[in-house]
Amino acid sequence: xxxxxxxxxxxxxxxxxxxxxxxxxxxxxxxxxxxxxxxxxxxxxxxxxxxxxxxxxxxxxxxxxxxxxxxxxxxxxxxxxxxxxxxxxxxxxxxxxxxxxxxxxxxxxxxxxxxxxxxxxxxxxxxxxxxxxxxxxxxxxxxxxxxxxxxxxxxxxxxxxxxxxxxxxxxxxxxxxxxxxxxxxxxxxxxxx
Amino acid sequence: xxxxxxxxxxxxxxxxxxxxxxxxxxxxxxxxxxxxxxxxxxxxxxxxxxxxxxxxxxxxxxxxxxxxxxxxxxxxxxxxxxxxxxxxxxxxxxxxxxxxxxxxxxxxxxxxxxxxxxxxxxxxxxxxxxxxxxxxxxxxxxxxxxxxxxxxxxxxxxxxxxxxxxxxxxxxxxxxxxxxxxxxxxxxxxxxx
Amino acid sequence: xxxxxxxxxxxxxxxxxxxxxxxxxxxxxxxxxxxxxxxxxxxxxxxxxxxxxxxxxxxxxxxxxxxxxxxxxxxxxxxxxxxxxxxxxxxxxxxxxxxxxxxxxxxxxxxxxxxxxxxxxxxxxxxxxxxxxxxxxxxxxxxxxxxxxxxxxxxxxxxxxxxxxxxxxxxxxxxxxxxxxxxxxxxxxxxxx
Amino acid sequence: xxxxxxxxxxxxxxxxxxxxxxxxxxxxxxxxxxxxxxxxxxxxxxxxxxxxxxxxxxxxxxxxxxxxxxxxxxxxxxxxxxxxxxxxxxxxxxxxxxxxxxxxxxxxxxxxxxxxxxxxxxxxxxxxxxxxxxxxxxxxxxxxxxxxxxxxxxxxxxxxxxxxxxxxxxxxxxxxxxxxxxxxxxxxxxxxx
DNA sequence: AATGAATGAGGATTCATTCAT
DNA sequence: GATGAATGAATCCTCATTCAT
Numbered sequence: 001x002x003x004x005x006x007x008x009x010x011x012x013x014x015x016x017x018x019x020x021x022x023x024x025x026x027x028x029x030x031x032x033x034x035x036x037x038x039x040x041x042x043x044x045x046x047x048x049x050x051x052x053x054x055x056x057x058x059x060x061x062x063x064x065x066x067x068x069x070x071x072x073x074x075x076x077x078x079x080x081x082x083x084x085x086x087x088x089x090x091x092x093x094x095x096x097x098x099x100x101x102x103x104x105x106x107x108x109x110x111x112x113x114x115x116x117x118x119x120x121x122x123x124x125x126x127x128x129x130x131x132x133x134x135x136x137x138x139x140x141x142x143x144x145x146x147x148x149x150x151x152x153x154x155x156x157x158x159x160x161x162x163x164x165x166x167x168x169x170x171x172x173x174x175x176x177x178x179x180x181x182x183x184x185x186x187x188x189x190x191x192x193x
Numbered sequence: 194x195x196x197x198x199x200x201x202x203x204x205x206x207x208x209x210x211x212x213x214x215x216x217x218x219x220x221x222x223x224x225x226x227x228x229x230x231x232x233x234x235x236x237x238x239x240x241x242x243x244x245x246x247x248x249x250x251x252x253x254x255x256x257x258x259x260x261x262x263x264x265x266x267x268x269x270x271x272x273x274x275x276x277x278x279x280x281x282x283x284x285x286x287x288x289x290x291x292x293x294x295x296x297x298x299x300x301x302x303x304x305x306x307x308x309x310x311x312x313x314x315x316x317x318x319x320x321x322x323x324x325x326x327x328x329x330x331x332x333x334x335x336x337x338x339x340x341x342x343x344x345x346x347x348x349x350x351x352x353x354x355x356x357x358x359x360x361x362x363x364x365x366x367x368x369x370x371x372x373x374x375x376x377x378x379x380x381x382x383x384x385x386x
Numbered sequence: 387x388x389x390x391x392x393x394x395x396x397x398x399x400x401x402x403x404x405x406x407x408x409x410x411x412x413x414x415x416x417x418x419x420x421x422x423x424x425x426x427x428x429x430x431x432x433x434x435x436x437x438x439x440x441x442x443x444x445x446x447x448x449x450x451x452x453x454x455x456x457x458x459x460x461x462x463x464x465x466x467x468x469x470x471x472x473x474x475x476x477x478x479x480x481x482x483x484x485x486x487x488x489x490x491x492x493x494x495x496x497x498x499x500x501x502x503x504x505x506x507x508x509x510x511x512x513x514x515x516x517x518x519x520x521x522x523x524x525x526x527x528x529x530x531x532x533x534x535x536x537x538x539x540x541x542x543x544x545x546x547x548x549x550x551x552x553x554x555x556x557x558x559x560x561x562x563x564x565x566x567x568x569x570x571x572x573x574x575x576x577x578x579x
Numbered sequence: 580x581x582x583x584x585x586x587x588x589x590x591x592x593x594x595x596x597x598x599x600x601x602x603x604x605x606x607x608x609x610x611x612x613x614x615x616x617x618x619x620x621x622x623x624x625x626x627x628x629x630x631x632x633x634x635x636x637x638x639x640x641x642x643x644x645x646x647x648x649x650x651x652x653x654x655x656x657x658x659x660x661x662x663x664x665x666x667x668x669x670x671x672x673x674x675x676x677x678x679x680x681x682x683x684x685x686x687x688x689x690x691x692x693x694x695x696x697x698x699x700x701x702x703x704x705x706x707x708x709x710x711x712x713x714x715x716x717x718x719x720x721x722x723x724x725x726x727x728x729x730x731x732x733x734x735x736x737x738x739x740x741x742x743x744x745x746x747x748x749x750x751x752x753x754x755x756x757x758x759x760x761x762x763x764x765x766x767x768x769x770x771x772x
Numbered sequence: 773a774a775t776g777a778a779t780g781a782g783g784a785t786t787c788a789t790t791c792a793t
Numbered sequence: 794g795a796t797g798a799a800t801g802a803a804t805c806c807t808c809a810t811t812c813a814t
Contacts, residue, residue, distance in 0.1 A: 003814050006777060026308025027221075031804060042779050047806060105308060112305050114360055115219030115298060124360065153350065153373050160353030167307055167317065180346055184377075187384040199794070224787065235796045240789065389793065389798060396798090412694025413607075417783060428800050433785060491694060498691050500746055501605030501684060510746065539759050543732065546739030553693055553703065566732055570763075573770040585773065610808060621775045626810065 010049050011059065013039040018060040023102020028057065028109050058119055061110045065127045068098050072134070083189075085138035086154075089131070090181045093158050094174045099165070108166045111159075131155055143192040150188045157184055203242050204252065206232040211253040216295020221302050225249065251312055254303045258320045261291050265327070276382075278331035279347075282324070283374045286351050287367045292358065301359045304352075324348055336385040343381045350377055396435050397445065399425040404446040409488020414443065414495050444505055447496045451513045454484050462520070469575075471524035472540075475517070476567045479544050480560045485551065494552045497545075517541055529578040536574045543570055589628050590638065592618040597639040602681020607688050611635070637698055640689045644706045647677050651713070662768075664717035665733075668710070669760045672737050673753045678744065687745045690738075710734055722771040729767045736763055 017039035021030045032053050036043040050056045075088035092098065114121040135151035143150055161177045210232035214223045225246050229236040243249045268281035285291065307314040328344035336343055351374065358365040403425035407416045418439050422432040436442045461474035478484065500507040521537035529536055547566065551558040596618035600609045611632050615622040629635045654667035671677065693700040714730035722729055740756045 003776065003812095010777090027305055029309075032806085033804080043805085044779055044807080045777080048778080053805070108308070109305060111356060111360065112220055112302060115301075116222075121360065149373070149376070153377060156353030156357055156373070157346065157350050158353070159356045160349030160351070163304060163352045163356060164349055167304065167314065167321075180342070180349070183342070184346060187380045190384060191380040203794095225789085226787080236788085237790085237796055237798095238794080241795080246788065390796095392798060413691055415695075418785090419783080429784085430786080430800055431798080434799080439784065494694070495691060497742060497746065498606055498688060501687070502608075507746065535759070535762070539736065539763060542739030542743055542759070543736050544739070545742045546735030546737070549690060549738045549742060550735055553690065553700065553707075566728070566735070569728070570732060573766045576770060577766040589773095611810085612808080622809085623775055623777095623811085624773080627774080632809065 007049060010039070010041065010045065013041070014046055014050065014056060015060045015063045018056055019064065019102050019106045022060070022109055023100075023105045026105055026109075028113060032056065054117065054119070057110075057113060058117075058123065060106065061113070061120060061123055064098075064103060064106060064110070065123060068092065069127070069130070071095055071098065072131075076134070082138055082141040086135065086142070086185060087182065089134050089138060090154065090158070090185065091178060093162075094178045094181075096174065099174050099177070104162055104166050107162055128155070142189055146188075146192045150192070153188070154181065154184060157181060200242065203232075203234065203238065206234070207239055207242065207249060208253045208256045211249055212257065212299045213295055215253070215302055216293075216298045219298055219302075221250070221306060247310065247312070250303075250306060251310075251316065253299065254306070254313060254316055257291075257296060257299060257303070258316060261285065262320070262323065264288055264291065265324075269327070275331055275334040279328065279335070279378060280375065282327050282331060283347065283351070283378065284371060286355075287371045287374075289367065292367050292370070297355055297359045300355055321348070335382055339381075339385045343385070346381070347374065347377060350374060393435060396425070396427065396431065399427070400432055400436065400442060401446045401449045404442055405450065405488055405492045408446070408492045408495055409486075412491055412495075414499060418442065440503065440505070443496075443499060444503075444509065446492065447499070447506060447509055450484075450489060450492060450496070451509060454478065455513070455516070457481055457484065458517075458520070468524055468527040472521065472528070472571060473568065475520055475524065476540065476544070476571065477564060479548075480564045480567075482560065485560050485563070490548055490552050493548055514541070528575055532574075532578045536578070539574070540567065540570060543567060586628065589618070589620065589624065592620070593625055593628065593635060594639045594642045597635055598643065598685045599681055601639075601688055602679075602684045605684055605688075607636070607692060633696065633698070636689075636692060637696075637702065639685065640692070640699060640702055643677075643682060643685060643689070644702060647671065648706070648709065650674055650677065651710075655713070661717055661720040665714065665721070665764060666761065668713055668717065669733065669737070669764065670757060672741075673757045673760075675753065678753050678756070683741055683745050686741055707734070721768055725767075725771045729771070732767070733760065733763060736760060 014035060017035045018030070021035050021038055022028065031043075032046050033043040035056065036046040039046070046056065050059060072089055072092035075092050076085060079085040079088040097103075110120060110124065114124045132151055132155060135154055136147045139147035139150055158181065161180065165173075165177065207228060210228045211223070214228050214231055215221065224236075225239055226236045228249065229239040232239070239249065243252060265282055265285035268285050269278055272278040272281040290296075303313060303317065307317045325344055325348060328347055329340045332340035332343055354365060354370040354373065358370065400421060403421045404416070407421050407424055408414065417429075418432050419429040421442065422429040425432070432442065436445060458475055458478035461478050462471060465471040465474035483489070496506060496510065500510045518537055518541060521540055522533045525533035525536055544567065547558060547563040551563065593614060596614045597609070600614050600617055601607065610622075611625055612622045614635065615625040618625070625635065629638060651668055651671035654671050655664055658664040658667040676682070689699060689703065693703045711730055711734060714733055715726045718726035718729055737760065740759065744752075744756065
């Protein structure tokens, strides 16, 4: 074990462990000790690097949003035409990275956290605004004035799919979830013409 | 003079207080004492009537689902034609009773609870199945084979709207939420023909 | 009906135990558990009744000051003539109740606490002002303009004696401490004439 | 190139930082990290040089006592006649070096420390004995048999003044504190004749 | 010489739950 | 029926201290 530059490694390990632990427990009732143990260190060290439980949670949340954002951005760059851009945004939410069981569980829990924690809400709001704005931009050429409304429904359906997935209901998986979203997109655009 | 028939009154008060308290806190991190205090009794009495915190939560969840179910059933009876039946089901989710701030917050939290509590998940599953089945029945005459798929999207969008409402995103309120749902219904049916 | 009226009993026991524990340890590094144990209850109950460690300390401090104040007032009422009044005030600080080892140790620690705790400082200031004012009133007829200055020295010497007593220096005990104070009073008055 | 002779510099920095930190906090609840940070080094190094927190405190205490002793000795050498010697001793306690806010705060805290730490008590006792003995020697020619008693009162009043100063009571400053002491000396000597 | 890394031990505080009355 | 009393079992967090580099 090297003696220097441990911080980023430890932080990453803790973030990863936090998501995993939330995934297993299915709630935020996770102790710092559990997280630290899973990350292979003492709880004291976890506190040392993050300052407190809340900040560990926020870091995990930030991580999930960052990864999501990165994938979405990457997909957008490669996308072809307006319709392709919307698809890219939608698909980004259901990649194997983002639509893993524990990540979805964490996601849902962060939504709940956002109700009581200002910091969490701020984070989520930023993400939401970006998603909404991306969707609207991509939809404008296809649906004109209706872009905003359609974006709202798409965004809500994405979250709805996450919610159902979190409960493993309907046997939703990457594929079917994406299908539902794309179907919605199709009929929205058809109706908009 | 012993008070008779206090039990149902106390239980109802506790259930109501639980929902209110979850609404205020925005999470399940609510103590039995808080709930009991709001319900105007000692926490010991709350335990006496419910046996434990988990059961208080379950009772509150059951209450919400029951009220929702009752309203939906009532609306269904009055509904006119297949399309009217679907509308009735959708509208039931956004009445002022069911779409109140604290109820929505509790709803979201119960979704989370369902991830860690088998009993909670069972409750939710029952409700989900009933909703799904009601929707499919109502949609069948209108959309044939596509009924199931459409029902899934409608159900997911309902939950998505709840989620966004819980975070006061998009300025979602009764009216706009219902509008979005009915719009989805419209275009789904148009596309199904 | 449950066991009633425990609160004052518990609080008194905790205050007493706090003083004793500070006396034994000689510092404020006393755990709530130690205090609670000595008082014959769980630390949880201590928290229940006082809300926190700080408030336990403040209550103990308040208790000491209250007892002191009561004795001083009592002695003042019985005192004969101006000189008698000054003596009464002085003697009150060195009764067997107030000049006990643990009380003196607690006293000293509260002085230190007052440096970091606003609440503690306020308490101490009130006591100090009352002592000063009592002394000045009693001294005025005897020393006129010099009353204030003399009072300051008397008060400082009282505290100095406490300090020395806390460290068992100079073999200070009730008797000698009082003697020193009265001697100071004598020569102050002689010089004031 | 290893830095040579860092040890005394580091130790001095730590001692200084300790006193400052105690002065700021107003208590001994100061962490080694705080001290080390203020001294511009890691807490590990502080341990390396002193072996432990207790020893850092003791070193700080020793430092204060040493400085005080040095000033007192210096003043004694220059003093003129018995009365001048007593004055010199008294004034030494209230020089701007010794009567600084943080030094006084540290002083008071060391008194408290002496109640629980044998080493601290020993240190303080040595200082006390030296002060007492110095005072008695100087007073003997002026007050004969009464020297010891007067010395006790003078010493106690000095500490009392420190205590009041620590709490910024009575608006005590160098000047007024010294005045009170010298007044006491005056009237003691007058009474002794 | 110097420090980042790491932890064990401990302490304040909270809370669901039980019990006697 | 109802509650004050009481606690054990966590849980977060802090900190002195050690160690490898």
